[in-house]
Amino acid sequence: MALDYEESKTKIVEKLTKKAKTKSKFYFSDLAKILEAKPREAKKVVNKLVEEQVLELWSSGSTSMYGLKGIGKQASAEQED
Amino acid sequence: MAKHETPMLDQLESGPWPSFVSDLKQEAANRAANPNNLEYQIPVDVVEDILGVLELSFKHGRTHWKHGGIVGVFGYGGGVIGRYCDQPEMFPGVAHFHTMRVNQPGAKFYKTDFLRNLCDLWDLRGSGITNMHGSTGDIIFLGTRTEQLEEIFYDLTHKYNQDLGGSGSNLRTPADCIGQARCEYACYDTQGLCYHLTQEYQDELHRPAFPYKFKFKFDGCPNCCVASIARADMSFIGTWRDNIGIDQEAVQAYIGGELNPNANDHGDRDWGAFDIQKEVIDLCPTECMWMEDGKLMIDDKECNRCMHCINVMPRALRIGQDRGLSILVGAKAPILDGAQMGSLLVPFVKAEDPYDEIKEVIENLWDWWMEEGKNRERLGELIKRQGFQKMLEVTGIKPMVQHVQEPRHNPYIFWKEDEVEGGFDRDINEFRKHHQR
Incomplete structure (x- = not known):
């Protein structure tokens, strides 16, 4: 069954905001777990959240992680905000 | 006069091999001279600063790059890798030094005008430094600033019909x-x-x-x-799935010396007459070849596709037909x-x-x-x-x-x-x- 986008967005934003003090970057599998969905279903929602700039991607070059846009040290440390 | 003193890097030029340090110095001089009157979109001394930061890393024995970044182009989660220097005051030219991976054409099959276009774009909007090719095969553009990323992506995709490659937790560029x-x-x-x-x-x-x-x-x-x-x-x-094709006449031509083994790859020295027993049959890892009445025989069901015999005698042996x-x-x-x-x-x-x-x-x-x-x-x-x-x-x-x-x-x-x-x-x-x- 396809995931409801708005409901999924709320779930992710709530969970990531709650954890924001201790953790700002999450693996894709963490997001799939929050959504309790199969990776392929979760991917559709996560892609849309990135497109809408709710989430942003961080990459080391080898690994990719997701976080709420603007949360964490990255943006200000890199003068990107 | 170079912007930064680089005694340790200079030493890397003293060996017998081509040196990336020499290449970087050449590019730094080229950017400074600007023979094509380009309006450089990132600092002109970016290459000087890359030499400087590398020298400093050698001196300190640790890196001066930060780990990763959040930059990218809209709609893509890969292809751009954020790189930032942790000494931006000392080396402002490389305060941002992002990598872009460009999906190489199939089999790296390209024309010179294609490469020239990519290099012209990169001279204008990036450092001019490339890595041809990365281990995944991509054409790698090394070093540009965040505000140039979308511009480069637009030109790549709209002018040169060229996509970015993969990076991060993605399928990498095939x-x-x-x-x-x-x-x-x-x-x-x-x-x-x-x-x-x-x-x-x-x-x-x-x-x-x-x-x-x-x-x-x-x-x-x-x-x-x-x-x-x-x-x-x-x-x-x-x-x-079937058998290696054998042209027995060509086998004899190799044995007789009319054809040179390995397509004459070893022709720069006299290695003596070709010995099919020693150079092919005895080297077969599954021992599935032998000579019988002057003919080369292969027990194909034992062949493990090591390719040695075909490589040595390409005119005599061929890959099978059922491919x-x-x-x-x-x-x-x-x-x-x-x-x-x-x-x-x-x-x-x-x-x-x-x-x-x-x-x-x-x-x-x-x-x-x-x-x-x-x-x-x-x-x-x-x-x-x-x-x-x-x-x-x-x-x-x-x-x-x-x-x-x-x-x-x-x-x-x-x-x-x-x-x-x-x-x-x-x-x-x-x-x-x-x-x-």
Whole structure:
């Protein structure tokens, strides 16, 4: 069954905001777990959240992680905000 | 006068090999002279500063790059890798020094005007420094600023019909050998399959949702020029099911010295007369060749496709006619440790458009790895952790002799209770009637 986008967005934003003090970057599998969905279903929602700039991607070059846009040290440390 | 003193880097120029330091100095001088009157969009002294920061890293024995970044182009989750210097006041030219990966053309087959266009774009909007090619095969642009990323992406895609490659937890840019375009050993159209899968899996290439990187590589024959067997999570290696073609007249021509072995690759020295026994037959790893009444014989069912005989006598021996590919999985070549070769999953499959059988195997593997793979775990590690047998189950491939290197060597395929008549339970009393304790 396809995931409801708005409901999924709320779930992710709530969970990531709650954890924001201790953790700002999450693996894709963490997001799939929050959504309790199969990776392929979760991917559709996560892609849309990135497109809408709710989430942003961080990459080391080898690994990719997701976080709420603007949360964490990255943006200000890199003068990107 | 160089902007920064670089005594340690200068020493790297003193060896007998071409030096990247010399290349960088040349590019720094070229940017300063600006012979084409370019309006550089990033600092003109970016190359001077890269030399400076590298010298400082050598001096301190530690890096002055920060780890990763959040930059990218809109709609893509890969292809751009954020790089920032932690000494931006000292080296303002490399305060931002992002990498862009450009998806190389199939088999790295390009014309000079294509390269010139890319280099002109990169001179204008980047550092001018490239890496031809990265280990995934991409054309790598080294060093630009965040505000240039979308501009470069627009020009690449709109002017040069060229896409970015993969980075991060994505499908990485698929890489292939030159294949049937120029090589008589190619058992399938490597560029055809590489292009098809690149198009088919655009979403996987550009939007990260894998546990870690995933690499496809395509080799047209077992010579494995792309080294897929050693570094691709999934390697596609050309092979054949029938017999090696033999032209006995050409065999005699090699023996008689009219044809030079290895297409005259060793012709710069006199190695003496060609000795087919010593140089071909005795070197066959499965000992499946012999001479009989002046004719070369091959017991093809023993051949393990090492390619040595074909490489030595390409005019006399040919790959078979019933061609396709083998799929191997689980190879990886990390920098520090844990290198692993691929394991054979599909011994033979025909490689014909639309490649449905191949895509079915790929997608079954991905579904398994995406669900079961731990973060930063490569497919090869998952295969080791959960077992080869589990992979056979998820791909729906039955165990077969080709999966086993030799009897009792790698017995990773076990009977399950439901596959055994009567299951694993037995009547112990009945058993003891016939077998004493």
